[in-house]
Amino acid sequence: MESNESGVETVGSDETLFAIVEQLRERDGAGVTELAENLGLAKSSVHKHLRTMVDHGYAVKRDGTYHVGLEFFRAGEYARDRYDIYRAAKTPIDDLAAETGEMAWLIVEENGRAMYLYGSRGDSEVSVETIVGTWRLLHVNSGGKAILAHLPDDEVDRIIDAHGLPAHTENTVTDRAELHAELDRIRERGYAVNRSEDLHGIHAIGAPVRHDGAVRGALAVAGAARRLARDDREADLAERLLTATDDVEVNLAYR
Structure with a gap:
């Protein structure tokens, strides 16, 4: 052993x-x-x-x-299909990417990490196939932070204890108290923002998908920082994102 x-x-x-x-x-x-x-x-x-x-x-x-x-x-196909949120989110994500022109993602948490379970590229030239199935730490990812914000505090602390809060860029939140404060703001605002905290030049907005009293995953929209950093763009994307999460939650309720 x-x-x-x-x-x-x-x-x-x-x-x-x-x-x-x-x-x-x-x-x-x-x-x-x-x-x-x-x-x-x-x-x-x-x-x-x-x-x-x-x-x-x-x-x-x-x-x-x-x-x-x-x-x-x-x-892997079997493992992904076991997530009912995958089936519930595919059409809303495709619609979200088409409407915004930005990359749209379904993100789920497993064993304290975030995985891109499904994506649609919008007008981006990025191949989503190279990103689907990859892992990210929750604290550097907009969808991951949206999920963390709706987990019990003790579970958030267990995840931090297991994976730490390493910096991916100089913008990454690496302090536990600062992260908890941000999670409070996410709950109040309804969505999370990643301002080049994982990759330079990429901003993202993530919102939780909840069903039966639990967070089931998150949807996210990601794109070039020069576009998403504008206040009007962020507000528009956040509104569209929250509408998409509502659609997914309805799909989960009536699956």
Whole structure:
């Protein structure tokens, strides 16, 4: 048995398997020797893990190089479909992106982090496919902050204890008390704002989606700071965003 950063016991062989998966993803494929050297493992151990993954469809071997297999795609599709908010939000997000011309996103929280579950690009040239499925820390993300604002304070503190408040830019809120004060303002205003706190030059507005007394996720609109920083633009986007969250909540209620 091993322990993770929280001191919880974990299974060593599972840790090795997930490390191999991450290497295959990050390197866009790798061979046994390369994996063994980078992970500090015996080649025989790496090969056994890879053979098991291939047998179950979670890895594929092409020209001597192993890649992540499509069985992960099937599992990922299943995991996303389990979120009823995904089905409830798709049309409102597409409509929001079309109306505003900005990128629109569905963001959910899982294990204290934010994931982009669905997106529509509007008039942006950015490929949403490269962002969907990626993780962000909640405190640097407008949708993430909208979610945090509607979680109990003790849960917010547990998330901060687990993930910290690292700075992504000089605009990131990194102080616990300052973040809690901002969450109070978000609850009063109804939406959260990310002013280049995650990425330079990108502003975003996020609003929570609530159902059955709990926050289920958030919608967000993101775009170039030079456009979204204008007060009139922010107010217009916030109004459209809140209308879209209302639509999602209705869809959840009558699904």
